[in-house]
Amino acid sequence: MDRFGERIHALGDQLVVVSSPFADGGAGWCGVLDPWTCELLQSWAGAPGSGLGTAIGHADIDRDGRDDLVISAPGSITGEVRGEVRVHRGLDEGFEQEPSYRLVERVSGESFGVSLLTFDPDGDGWQDLAVGAGTYSGVWSFEGAVHVYRSRASGPDSIPWVTLTGRATAAAFGRALDSADFDGDGRDDLLVGSPEGSWGQNREGRAEIFLGTGGGLSAFPTWSVEGGEPYAYFGFAVGVAALPPGDGRALWAVGAPGVGGTRGRCSIYRGPGFPVAPDIVRSVDEPGAWFGAAIEPVVTSACTGPVLAVSAPGSGAGNGRVDVVGWDRCDGTYRWGTVMDGTSAGYLGTSLSASPSGLWIGAPWETTSSGRGAMHKWSRPSLTPQDDSLLVLTGPDVPVPAQAPTDPPWTVVLSPQPVRDGAVLSVIGEAHCELEWASLGADGRKLAGGLLRSGERIRWSEEMSQGARTGWLTFSDGRDRRTIRWVALAHR
Numbered sequence: 001m002d003r004f005g006e007r008i009h010a011l012g013d014q015l016v017v018v019s020s021p022f023a024d025g026g027a028g029w030c031g032v033l034d035p036w037t038c039e040l041l042q043s044w045a046g047a048p049g050s051g052l053g054t055a056i057g058h059a060d061i062d063r064d065g066r067d068d069l070v071i072s073a074p075g076s077i078t079g080e081v082r083g084e085v086r087v088h089r090g091l092d093e094g095f096e097q098e099p100s101y102r103l104v105e106r107v108s109g110e111s112f113g114v115s116l117l118t119f120d121p122d123g124d125g126w127q128d129l130a131v132g133a134g135t136y137s138g139v140w141s142f143e144g145a146v147h148v149y150r151s152r153a154s155g156p157d158s159i160p161w162v163t164l165t166g167r168a169t170a171a172a173f174g175r176a177l178d179s180a181d182f183d184g185d186g187r188d189d190l191l192v193g194s195p196e197g198s199w200g201q202n203r204e205g206r207a208e209i210f211l212g213t214g215g216g217l218s219a220f221p222t223w224s225v226e227g228g229e230p231y232a233y234f235g236f237a238v239g240v241a242a243l244p245p246g247d248g249r250a251l252w253a254v255g256a257p258g259v260g261g262t263r264g265r266c267s268i269y270r271g272p273g274f275p276v277a278p279d280i281v282r283s284v285d286e287p288g289a290w291f292g293a294a295i296e297p298v299v300t301s302a303c304t305g306p307v308l309a310v311s312a313p314g315s316g317a318g319n320g321r322v323d324v325v326g327w328d329r330c331d332g333t334y335r336w337g338t339v340m341d342g343t344s345a346g347y348l349g350t351s352l353s354a355s356p357s358g359l360w361i362g363a364p365w366e367t368t369s370s371g372r373g374a375m376h377k378w379s380r381p382s383l384t385p386q387d388d389s390l391l392v393l394t395g396p397d398v399p400v401p402a403q404a405p406t407d408p409p410w411t412v413v414l415s416p417q418p419v420r421d422g423a424v425l426s427v428i429g430e431a432h433c434e435l436e437w438a439s440l441g442a443d444g445r446k447l448a449g450g451l452l453r454s455g456e457r458i459r460w461s462e463e464m465s466q467g468a469r470t471g472w473l474t475f476s477d478g479r480d481r482r483t484i485r486w487v488a489l490a491h492r
Contacts (some may be wrong), residue, residue: 004373005362008357009056010035011067018069018375019053020364021046028052029214030071032094035355035377042094046073049081059118061151065092068400069102072113072483073203075105077135083112085131087155087315101155102293103131110136111144119161121212123187126151128161130190132174136163144173146192148216162193162216171206180250182271183222187212191252192221199226205234207254207387209274223274224256225267232265233258239295241306247329248272251279251306255292264291266310268325268334280334282310282325289321290314296352298324298359307328309339309359311349316341320348322361322378339378342366343470345373377472400431410435410454410477425458427452427475435475441468 007019019030030053031339033039046052050073055058059069067090077081086099105112115132121127129149136145143166149156166173176193183189187210195205204227227234237255248271259265263286267278284291291312298307305327315321320342339359342348346366353360357370359378367376412432427435433454439447447466452458452475465471 002372003364004371005366005375006259006350006373007053007056008351008353008360008362008375009058009352010360011069012057013355013357016353016355016360016375017056017069017071017119018362019091020373021051021054024048026051028054028073030056030125032069035360044071044097047081049076050084050170051075055113055116055131055132057116057118059129060090061087061118061127061129062089062153063151064090064153066092068486069095070116070118072116072131073114073435074111074241075109077109077111079108081112082108083133085113085116085129087129103129103149103156103158106147106160107133107136107138107145112136112147115177117175117177117179117190119188119212119278120188121148121179121188121190122214123185123216123417125210129156130177130179132177133425134172134175136174140166140168140169140171142172143168143195144175145173145195146174146177146190150216156449164190164210166197167196167198168194176235178238178240178251178252180242181212182209182250182274183211184249184388187214189222190217191240193238193254195233195236197226197235201226201228201230201232203258204228204230204232205236205256205258206236207238213252213265220443221482223276225269225276227256229259229261231258232256234267237295239292239297239308241297241308243306243327244329249304250443251308251327253295253308253310253325255295255310257290257293259292260285260287262290262447263289263316264289264293264312266292266295266307266325268327270327280325282323282336284312286312286315288314288317291323294349294352296354296359297356309354311352313342313349314346318345318347318365319343320346320363321357322348322349322352340376352453410475424457425452425460425473426457427454433477435477437473437475439464439471439473441466441471447471 009017016035021028025030031043039050052073055072069088075081082202083105085103087101088414089100098229110133114134117130118127133145145165147160148162171194177190179188190210206226209222209223234256240252251270259262265283270279287313294311307326320435346363347365351362361376364373438449
């Protein structure tokens, strides 16, 4: 498979959808995997030139109690292959193999489906579908558009309910989408990135928020910010995390990976209201890092405030890196940390998708035994107030923070990390806690396993890694499960 993991979309902790829109010369491929076993449960191959899997989404669109899977195939900008969005109805297990509904581009070559989002702009309880069309041409040329399709029991309408367009030539309006109830009126509002627009600087980019209304969306943005420097590509990625009640409703981030000669920048804004100046700006001093290329809110109950993951897939000469930033509502500070570094010029962080138990990370150029492309998982974080970082795990001599995960009621402790011979593994949890553990290689092969009780420790050994350089440690008490990626530093 070519560039497996180019796109990843988690459906809770039950399924993860992975795609390779460039497979087979641009035909594209999309598959549904069991996240615990990586077993392929269902797959689709695209038509030549369709780019199947460019964007993925899910929601219970027809309100039958099952999540439906949405997959885009934007086609070609020359119009030779028409773009479409496919909706596969959810079944008790998996999805209907053939699309239940199809939405087809109305303007030839508009890149229909370069992005997807399910949201509720009118607050009626139905999840409507927003489709980005980054090369749509209307009043301007290639300004881009976002088409919103209203959902009903019979599926999404075939004609757009609302169409928003960019307001500059070649703006790529709709390249990135996310939503939240920014103003607290019970309706979802739309955050849109236009990364290639030029308003004062060439391709500086722009991000805008359009408020939800009873008729869909407001025609003009309530909030609009531009990149402010040439080739910033501000709005290439956007992400929104909900704030705790009373803290301003939403915290949102906008990536500008072109800043500083593709070093990259991430700007974070926080309500209440719609501030034009960011709360905090983070840049990196590494040419080609492309920091801010992907942004994803991390699902976590372990921290005192929202957490966002921000990637730099070009960091380390293409190895890639994923950082996280958490806003601590107790002291009003932001804390940054790196949670994963890539290897083998795999461009780790090209795609991000969160699930309740952690964050899935795509590395579409990583070389594996089965082809090019891989995906990795970062387990749910805990925020330590003692330092300025976010840690997946804590060492045995470091007090476990009060915000340590309590669901499941145990915490895996590893020191040091990455692992080396002699590293200590232990479990903190209830007295009766017993965990079965297994060390898996990068190819999923079981290397070792055993039983670990609360308070017990084992030391990392050659037997546990069998000479492998990377893999996973999986712990389960029969009800809850946690998987941690390990990287071996040395073997003796």
